[in-house]
Amino acid sequence: MRLPEPCGPLSGAVVRLLSGVMWRRSDLAALVRDVAAVDAPLMDADLQLALACCYEMHYRGFEDAEENLEWAPELAAVVAALERRFEEALRAAVPGPDAAALPIDQGLRVVIDSTVGPSLSSFLLHRAQVEHFRDFLAQRSVYHLKEADPHTWQIPRLAGAAKAALVEIQADEYGNGRLAGMHATLFAQTMRALDLDDTYGAYWSETLPETHAAVNLMTMLGLHRRHRGALLGHLAALEMTSTQPNRRYGNGLRRLGFDGSATAFFDEHVQADAVHEQVAAVDMCGSFVRDEPSRKADVLWGAGCCVVLDASAGAALLDTWDAPGREEIA
Ligand SMILES: [Fe+2]
Numbered sequence: 001m002r003l004p005e006p007c008g009p010l011s012g013a014v015v016r017l018l019s020g021v022m023w024r025r026s027d028l029a030a031l032v033r034d035v036a037a038v039d040a041p042l043m044d045a046d047l048q049l050a051l052a053c054c055y056e057m058h059y060r061g062f063e064d065a066e067e068n069l070e071w072a073p074e075l076a077a078v079v080a081a082l083e084r085r086f087e088e089a090l091r092a093a094v095p096g097p098d099a100a101a102l103p104i105d106q107g108l109r110v111v112i113d114s115t116v117g118p119s120l121s122s123f124l125l126h127r128a129q130v131e132h133f134r135d136f137l138a139q140r141s142v143y144h145l146k147e148a149d150p151h152t153w154q155i156p157r158l159a160g161a162a163k164a165a166l167v168e169i170q171a172d173e174y175g176n177g178r179l180a181g182m183h184a185t186l187f188a189q190t191m192r193a194l195d196l197d198d199t200y201g202a203y204w205s206e207t208l209p210e211t212h213a214a215v216n217l218m219t220m221l222g223l224h225r226r227h228r229g230a231l232l233g234h235l236a237a238l239e240m241t242s243t244q245p246n247r248r249y250g251n252g253l254r255r256l257g258f259d260g261s262a263t264a265f266f267d268e269h270v271q272a273d274a275v276h277e278q279v280a281a282v283d284m285c286g287s288f289v290r291d292e293p294s295r296k297a298d299v300l301w302g303a304g305c306c307v308v309l310d311a312s313a314g315a316a317l318l319d320t321w322d323a324p325g326r327e328e329i330a
Pocket residue numbers: 147173183269
């Protein structure tokens with residue numbers, strides 16, 4: 001993929017830096033000032049795109065970016081400035097949980113159940129047309145074409161039973177080493193069935209800031225060792241909120257006449273995540289908080305961030321459709 005078109009001063013500065021244009025100390029000072037001026041970081045298109053570009057250097061990168069900038073001090077300083085504002089906003093939106101007294105699997109359930117939003121999956125099940133599904137898949141492709149990658153980064157930071165449980169989940173996500181079974185492969189197949197371009201990064205130009213924010217969250221939690229607890233909570237929340245929406249997405253596509261090649265990705269998640277949910281909450285998070293009890297609140301916070309940002313990405317997409325009867329499905 002190529003570097004995207006910037007949409008403001010922050011993404012403009014990051015794209016300039018990544019394309020190898022000389023970076024001066026004053027550029028960082030200007031960027032820090034521009035970051036401070038951002039009002040609502042979780043839905044700010046410029047900040048989220050800037051962060052997504054920085055993070056992409058750790059995934060597949062950009063063909064027109066300077067590869068050797070990945071760990072350059074000037075990029076690290078930019079990332080630190082963007083992340084500070086992002087994390088500050090996350091801490092404000094998702095305060096520390098009150099579920100810390102409960103066993104972790106129950107605490108996770110409380111955190112998940114306390115977040116409500118309009119139901120994107122109900123809309124897709126009952127009312128969506130093919131165009132709505134195309135928009136939905138284009139947004140989701142930002143994550144699902146690299147599905148599971150952000151969570152893999154924490155594997156080396158864990159030990160014992162928590163590590164084994166994370167590897168068990170991730171192995172399934174990667175099709176247990178079979179290309180055809182990789183969830184990213186199944187997602188690409190769904191995209192093709194709906195005549196979408198399954199090229200990695202093809203839809204970045206129409207990605208909503210809330211979608212970038214949800215993916216940037218996973219990357220931030222994956223890249224920092226200090227966020228290992230939050231990352232596990234994030235993964236547990238993903239797994240625990242997966243079965244029902246994925247059943248609806250698959251049935252919505254069947255309602256529109258699509259066959260198994262389009263629905264395999266969703267059908268696989270209905271099956272796999274019914275198991276992953278238990279492995280993630282009990283084996284992975286349970287073992288982790290036994291090993292590191294002081295990190296329990298981090299686990300719950302990560303789960304809270306996951307559900308809040310996913311709900312906001314879903315609501316933002318529904319808003320773009322101005323879907324009739326939206327309130328009835330809330
Ligand atoms: Fe998956």
